[in-house]
Amino acid sequence: MLNVPSQSFPAPRSQQRVASGGRSKVPLKQGRSLMDWIRLTKSGKDLTGLKGRLIEVTEEELKKHNKKDDCWICIRGFVYNVSPYMEYHPGGEDELMRAAGSDGTELFDQVHRWVNYESMLKECLVGRMAIKPAVLKDYREEEKKVLNGMLPKSQVTDTLAKEGPSYPSYDWFQTDSLVTIAIYTKQKDINLDSIIVDHQNDSFRAETIIKDCLYLIHIGLSHEVQEDFSVRVVESVGKIEIVLQKKENTSWDFLGHPLKNHNSLIPRKDTGLYYRKCQLISKEDVTHDTRLFCLMLPPSTHLQVPIGQHVYLKLPITGTEIVKPYTPVSGSLLSEFKEPVLPNNKYIYFLIKIYPTGLFTPELDRLQIGDFVSVSSPEGNFKISKFQELEDLFLLAAGTGFTPMVKILNYALTDIPSLRLDVEFVLSAPISEWNGKQGHISPALLSEFLKRNLDKSKVLVCICGPVPFTEQGVRLLHDLNFSKNEIHSFTA
Numbered sequence: 001m002l003n004v005p006s007q008s009f010p011a012p013r014s015q016q017r018v019a020s021g022g023r024s025k026v027p028l029k030q031g032r033s034l035m036d037w038i039r040l041t042k043s044g045k046d047l048t049g050l051k052g053r054l055i056e057v058t059e060e061e062l063k064k065h066n067k068k069d070d071c072w073i074c075i076r077g078f079v080y081n082v083s084p085y086m087e088y089h090p091g092g093e094d095e096l097m098r099a100a101g102s103d104g105t106e107l108f109d110q111v112h113r114w115v116n117y118e119s120m121l122k123e124c125l126v127g128r129m130a131i132k133p134a135v136l137k138d139y140r141e142e143e144k145k146v147l148n149g150m151l152p153k154s155q156v157t158d159t160l161a162k163e164g165p166s167y168p169s170y171d172w173f174q175t176d177s178l179v180t181i182a183i184y185t186k187q188k189d190i191n192l193d194s195i196i197v198d199h200q201n202d203s204f205r206a207e208t209i210i211k212d213c214l215y216l217i218h219i220g221l222s223h224e225v226q227e228d229f230s231v232r233v234v235e236s237v238g239k240i241e242i243v244l245q246k247k248e249n250t251s252w253d254f255l256g257h258p259l260k261n262h263n264s265l266i267p268r269k270d271t272g273l274y275y276r277k278c279q280l281i282s283k284e285d286v287t288h289d290t291r292l293f294c295l296m297l298p299p300s301t302h303l304q305v306p307i308g309q310h311v312y313l314k315l316p317i318t319g320t321e322i323v324k325p326y327t328p329v330s331g332s333l334l335s336e337f338k339e340p341v342l343p344n345n346k347y348i349y350f351l352i353k354i355y356p357t358g359l360f361t362p363e364l365d366r367l368q369i370g371d372f373v374s375v376s377s378p379e380g381n382f383k384i385s386k387f388q389e390l391e392d393l394f395l396l397a398a399g400t401g402f403t404p405m406v407k408i409l410n411y412a413l414t415d416i417p418s419l420r421l422d423v424e425f426v427l428s429a430p431i432s433e434w435n436g437k438q439g440h441i442s443p444a445l446l447s448e449f450l451k452r453n454l455d456k457s458k459v460l461v462c463i464c465g466p467v468p469f470t471e472q473g474v475r476l477l478h479d480l481n482f483s484k485n486e487i488h489s490f491t492a
Helices: 034-042 059-064 083-087 093-097 105-112 133-147 158-163 362-367 399-415 443-451 466-477
Strands: 056-057 071-077 078-081 125-129 167-173 178-184 197-201 203-210 212-221 225-234 239-244 256-258 265-269 275-285 291-295 310-316 320-324 347-353 372-376 391-395 459-464 486-489
Touching: 071 093, 093 347, 167 239, 167 265, 178 203, 178 212, 197 225, 197 239, 203 239, 203 320, 239 486, 265 466, 310 362, 320 362, 347 362, 347 399, 391 399, 399 459, 459 466, 466 486
Parallel strands: 056 125, 391 459, 459 486
Antiparallel strands: 071 078, 078 125, 167 178, 178 239, 197 203, 203 212, 212 256, 212 265, 225 239, 275 291, 275 372, 291 347, 310 320, 310 372
16 A cells, blocks of 8 residues: 655646647647537537538638638548637647548547537537548448448458458357357457447447557347356457346347447447546545546446556536546555455546645535446556566656556556665655655656666656646657656647
């Protein structure tokens, strides 16, 4: 158990930072906050300029609307007039203008794929992109082949066939009381973190993470099954077995009918986020403004968040769905915390600082035990392979930037016995009784702590905290001759 001094953690003005590849926020004018934007969208004002009409937008028409006061952007086939949103965008007007008059889907996915744009921009919807006749014909022909079972289940796009992993497959078999779905990944680095299963009513969904792709099994089951199920991984051959319990002991003639994107291998960057409702079962104070939340997964879900990855929490706030990223931690952060009776893999813990003037965290803090929060599937590009043959590990965390370090630290101390643990607390705004180190991140401070055991030892430096802390820290690490491959920053 790691005891953290209450006066040093989390640091003042710290914030949660998790996803990779950060961007700078731009100071917004007075009256241009997210809540102000929500109020504007509820005001009844025409934000599209089309007086409530929805139109089909051609590429030629989209290109015409490329100015700040007349800016249309296409995201996943839908066109939005984002001019009214310009002054409310935390990334600034210039960031939005990069996609002005064009398809901004790829840029959107690079920067903030997790943002619920459908809810945020629903009052700005101009219409749908017009599909070219030839493209529509080809698409419908392929769709017919899939629905009629004419396409072999091993078919894959040229891009994935050339650049992605070997194409996976699946099969199923049954006994009187059980149905087993077997997924053959053809990979040897598969574990229980690699598979996410959700089923409710007759809908069954299994996502298997294979390198940078996601293999999806999505089926409307032909018969009802129990909520409880089990997942088993045979790592030596990359096989996953999902065992479902039949509600009635009858023989199934077929597994079910395919649903959206069934039996597809998709680059993870091209997949949307899938959410399931999790129940709040405990909320413990860590400091005066920081809580340890414990959420329980549904019985019909298998989800384990890999080390160094994060999920998104989603809440409806004043009629709009607001989404924020958070990194799960361990429930053992508090010595007095009583582990629930149910298995550990049914719980997710979050250490979250409550910002009184914020939009999301006060709403989260107002939740009562038994209320529900939507939780996404995991995301992130941190790979456990970074620990192979590791000789030195340095973790730099400011405020609740500590959260991704918890599981990294637990893993390192368990699986790398040669590592020696040293902990240093540094306060930027210490109280008078503080006798430890103080100050901000600096070359002198880092040089004192970041010393390799050997000149050419294999090293990993992880850094997380507020954006200025992380960005400056990465620059200083490069100045201290740490290479890009030796640094992993968690930023948002």
